[in-house]
Structure formats: structure tokens, C-alpha cells
Amino acid sequence: xxxxxxxxxxxxxxxxxxxxxxxxxxxxxxxxxxxxxxxxxxxxxxxxxxxxxxxxxxxxxxxxxxxxxxxxxxxxxxxxxxxxxxxxxxxxxxxxxxxxxxxxxxxxxxxxxxxxxxxxxxxxxxxxxxxxxxxxxxxxxxxxxxxxxxxxxxxxxxxxxxxxxxxxxxxxxxxxxxxxxxxxxxxxxxxxxxxxxxxxxxxxxxxxxxxxxxxxxxxxxxxxxxxxxxxxxxxxxxxxxxxxxxxxxxxxxxxxxxxxxxxxxxxxxxxxxxxxxxxxxxxxxxxxxxxxxxxxxxxxxxxxxxxxxxxxxxxxxxxxxxxxxxxxxxxxxxxxxxxxxxxxxxxxxxxxxxxxxxxxxxxxxxxxxxxxxxxxxxxxxxxxxxxxxxxxxxxxxxxxxxxxxxxxxxxxxxxxxxxxxxxxxxxxxxxxxxxxxxxxxxxxxxxxxxxxxxxxxxxxxxxxxxxxxxxxxxxxxxxxxxxxxxxxxxxxxxxxxxxxxxxxxxxxxxxxxxxxxxxxxxxxxxxxxxxxxxxxxxxxxxxxxxxxxxxx
Numbered sequence: 001x002x003x004x005x006x007x008x009x010x011x012x013x014x015x016x017x018x019x020x021x022x023x024x025x026x027x028x029x030x031x032x033x034x035x036x037x038x039x040x041x042x043x044x045x046x047x048x049x050x051x052x053x054x055x056x057x058x059x060x061x062x063x064x065x066x067x068x069x070x071x072x073x074x075x076x077x078x079x080x081x082x083x084x085x086x087x088x089x090x091x092x093x094x095x096x097x098x099x100x101x102x103x104x105x106x107x108x109x110x111x112x113x114x115x116x117x118x119x120x121x122x123x124x125x126x127x128x129x130x131x132x133x134x135x136x137x138x139x140x141x142x143x144x145x146x147x148x149x150x151x152x153x154x155x156x157x158x159x160x161x162x163x164x165x166x167x168x169x170x171x172x173x174x175x176x177x178x179x180x181x182x183x184x185x186x187x188x189x190x191x192x193x194x195x196x197x198x199x200x201x202x203x204x205x206x207x208x209x210x211x212x213x214x215x216x217x218x219x220x221x222x223x224x225x226x227x228x229x230x231x232x233x234x235x236x237x238x239x240x241x242x243x244x245x246x247x248x249x250x251x252x253x254x255x256x257x258x259x260x261x262x263x264x265x266x267x268x269x270x271x272x273x274x275x276x277x278x279x280x281x282x283x284x285x286x287x288x289x290x291x292x293x294x295x296x297x298x299x300x301x302x303x304x305x306x307x308x309x310x311x312x313x314x315x316x317x318x319x320x321x322x323x324x325x326x327x328x329x330x331x332x333x334x335x336x337x338x339x340x341x342x343x344x345x346x347x348x349x350x351x352x353x354x355x356x357x358x359x360x361x362x363x364x365x366x367x368x369x370x371x372x373x374x375x376x377x378x379x380x381x382x383x384x385x386x387x388x389x390x391x392x393x394x395x396x397x398x399x400x401x402x403x404x405x406x407x408x409x410x411x412x413x414x415x416x417x418x419x420x421x422x423x424x425x426x427x428x429x430x431x432x433x434x435x436x437x438x439x440x441x442x443x444x445x446x447x448x449x450x451x452x453x454x455x456x457x458x459x460x461x462x463x464x465x466x467x468x469x470x471x472x473x474x475x476x477x478x479x480x481x482x483x484x485x486x487x488x489x490x491x492x493x494x495x496x497x498x499x500x501x502x503x504x505x506x507x508x509x510x511x512x513x514x515x516x517x518x519x520x521x522x523x524x525x526x527x528x529x530x531x532x533x534x535x536x537x538x539x540x541x542x543x544x545x546x547x548x549x550x551x552x
Contacts (some may be wrong), residue, residue: 014074015083018056020492021112026083029073036069042088049314050106052299055091058084063284066291067092089113092209092295095231095303097200102318104193110141111196114203119162123208124243131176133199134160140195144336145185155180162324185399191329207243211235216264216278218291227278231299234266240310251300271540356539406542419538429527436520454489 013028016038025045029038035056043051056067059079065084068076078084090113094100101107115137117123118130125133137160142150155177166176187195203209211228218225218238225236228245231239233254235245249266264286280286307315486497 016073017083017085018088019085020046020088021109021116031074032072034070034072035067035076038073038086039067039069044089045392046105046109047057048105048109050101051092051105052090053090053106054088054109055088057089058086058093063282063286065288091292092299093204093231095300098197098203100303101197101200102314104321107196107200109192111199114200114209118203119159122160123203123206125162125203125206127168129202129206130161130181131179132164133202134180135187135204136195136199138184139182139187140192140199143192144188145181152177152183177374189333192326193325194329211242212292213237213242214285215239216280225278227289229289229296231296233390235292236278247276251297254297257290257297258292259286262286264289308493416538416541419534419541423534423538 012031014031016027018025018027022479025042027041027045029041039051039054039056042052043049048054057064058067059065059077060079065077067073067078073084088109090110091112097107097110101110114264115133116122118125118133138158139145141158142154145241152174155171160180161176190198209230211230214227214229216225216227224239225246226239226242228235228237233248233250233252235249236247237245249268253269254266255269255271256265258265258267261283262279262281264278264280268275280289289295299462
């Protein structure tokens, strides 16, 4: 036996691509795998235990079909492609999401699918409800609203509202964002899974939530109705109204559903009630409707039975998980609150620190300005001190000058007084001299008159002497040249002596008068010079006094 024969043959495989609402996965499948084998592999990869809600959907010839669990994958009518693409989607919907959806991954997958259906307008939603749902979607994606982090425009790249709503109202993207953010800010403290559950709780009350619509006809010729299958039953709608059914069959009131080629029959539990029959355009559509009816009916009956051990364990785990998450959320909320308080305290401290730094900076600047001002003031004070010293020096000099001027003034006054006194004395002297001059003039006049009288007397005496001589000495008349001085007559000599003495007195008197006159003239000249000097000194003193007054 060869070594190659000993080797175990490797099974043949084919590749599949599983597309969820938010991710893609690829698997290698064995050729013999059934639909359930592939489905279980996907559920294990996702960590999903609530598998009864989901299925693998594919599109063939424009029709959406679900992969059958009990048949081989390759034996079913699937697209011939490599890898083969399947969409992992919710096939059946719960009646009450809060009670039936136990796992967080189940809630998340439902949330993503229902959100996509609302945005794609497969589920109608009013504009007000879409804004509220969008706010929960934002809370699930971004967490709590933080105005410092979630600035205007942070939702610009998120698809949150159906295009129909955007077209219906003439609002800008900023206005829609403002409306959504107003609701979003009120969801503070809500965790992601809680926000998604609130989204589903609102969505499950919408009329088109969880309903699969199929066109049908009450006869073979016309397709004028819609048949809807959901978790509560089967509903018949008019072709233009998918909100309000014309007729409804709850699962509890249906006894049997049968399918034969293009005909599908619904038998009510009440045997007297009319059996409802309808026709579809294709056999595959009838089979799809029949599969959905069986699956929804089974879930309906399952909800009303006692939970299996697996479901009970899952619910217990879900409750424990919720309690744990609640405690964790509370702890996180407390930590977040403490962290926010610490951040606020930190921000406050930083703000206070910044304020103190700013105040310190301002104080330093003020200190520098004060120092500069102090230096300037010191310089000014020094300059002022120097100026004060200079002014004091000037004042001292001025005081000295003033004292000097006062002394000068006093001296001037004294000199003036002395001058005035001298002037008065000079005037008195002048008066005296004038009087003396007048007196002397009068005396001179008297002396002149006396001299004239003496001369006249002398002349008369001489004439008389001549007459006497002629009479006594006639012979001497012949000698007119005879001098009386030569006379020998004692009487003559005596008379001659008298005449000579008298003549000498006259000469002496004339000489004295002339000498006094010259003295008087000399004194007058000196006195006039002295008066001129006094006048010039008085004039100089007056000029100095005026200059001293101007300087003061």
C-alpha cells in the first residue's frame, strides 16, 4: 500500500460569503453540508444563540429566497458564483422585543436591520418618530452627548433620516442635526444596548414593522391585494394601503394553512367561518409564504408554552447579564460622573490656574511697570532733588544777592542819605558862600568905596598938599618935578609917611581883596567840581537801585 493511499482524503469544499448588516465573512464549506450546517457555522462565528429568528437569504432571478436548513446547500437553487453570497438576516420578528430578545448580539442585529429598513423606506415612519429614532441611533453610536466633543457638523456623514422625510421638509442638514441633537442630549446615561432596545421598542409599534408583503389575488386573473405575514398572523391589504389591513387572521384563530401550486388556503379555527383562498403569480411565492407562515406560527405557539430549559437558562443568563450590566453601567456612570466632576474640577482648577497665571502675569507686568515707574520716579526724584539743590543753591544765591542788594540798597540809601546830607551841606555851603560872596562883595564894594574915598581923599590931600606947597614954597613951583619924598621938612616927611602908609594899606587891602577873590573863585570852582561829582554819584546810585529792583 502506497503512502499516498494512507493519507486521508481531504473533503472537497466551496467558498461562501456571509453578509450581515454591518460586516462580511467568508467560510469554506464542505460539499455535503446542508443549509443548517452553514447556518450553525455562521451563528457560532457571531456568538449567536437565538438562532430561530434568523436565516440565510439569497437572491435568484430577482426573487429573495431563504436557504432551506434540511437540504444540501449545493442542491438548492442558489446563484452560480464563487464565492456564493448569502445575507444573514432576521427572518422572523418577535412580538415584544424587550421580552424575547435576550442576547445583546441579537438586539444589535435586529437594531441594524430595522434601522436599515426604516432608512430604505421599507418600514414607514412619521417624521417626528424618525427624529427620535435617529437620536437613539446617535446615542448607540457616539455615547453620551458632549458639547465640547460633539461640535456642529459631527453628524454630517451619518445617514439617520429617510430621504422621503428630507424631501418632505425644506430644512437644511444643520437644522436636522440641531433637532436630532436636541433629543440626543436628553439620552445622557443610556448605554448602547439600552439605546438600541429603546429604538426597537419604538419601531415595533410601527404598522409595517416585521411584515413581509406579497402580491396576491382572490381569483386567477387579477392581482389586486397584498398578503402580509408577521408575528401575530396573516393580514390582507389593499394594493395601495399597507398600514390598515382589510382582513386579519391571527395565528390563534387559524386551524390550517395549505398550499397547492399557486393556490393557498387559510382555514379558520371556526368551522362555520368562511375559508379564505388566494392565488399568487408563482409557485415559489406560495412556498415562501407557506414557509413564513409555518415559522411564525411555530414561534407564536412557542411563546405561549412553557420555556424550554435552554430558553430558561438563556433568560436567566440574560437577567444576570442585565443585572451585571446594570451594576456595571451604574458603576461606570458613577465613575463617569466622578470623572466628569474631576474633569470639571480639573477644568475649574485649570481655569483658576490660568486665571491666577494671568493675574500673576498681569501682576508681574504691573510690577515691572511699577519698577519702571519707580525707576522713572527715582530718576525724576533725583532730577527733582538736583533741581531742588540747584533751586536751593539759586535761592541761596538769590538770598545772598538779595542780602547783598539789601546791603547795597542800605549802603545806597546810606550813601544817598550821606549824599543828600552832603548836598544839603553843599547847598548850605553854597548858600553860605553866596551869602559870604554877597557879604564879601558888599565888603569889597565898601572897600572899593572906601578905597575910592581914600583915593579921592588922597587926591584931595595931594591936591591940597600941592596947593599948600605952592603957597608955602612958591619957588618950588618952578620945579614941578620935585618929589615930595625928597623934602626935608619933618612935617612934610611926616605927612608923606602918613600918605605912604596909607598907600601901603590900600595896596595891602587891594591885594587881600584880590587874593580873597581868587580864593573865592578857586573855592567856587572846587565846589562846582564837587557838586558835579556828587551828581554823578547820585545818578549811578539811582541806576544801581533800579537794576537791583529789576533783579529782585
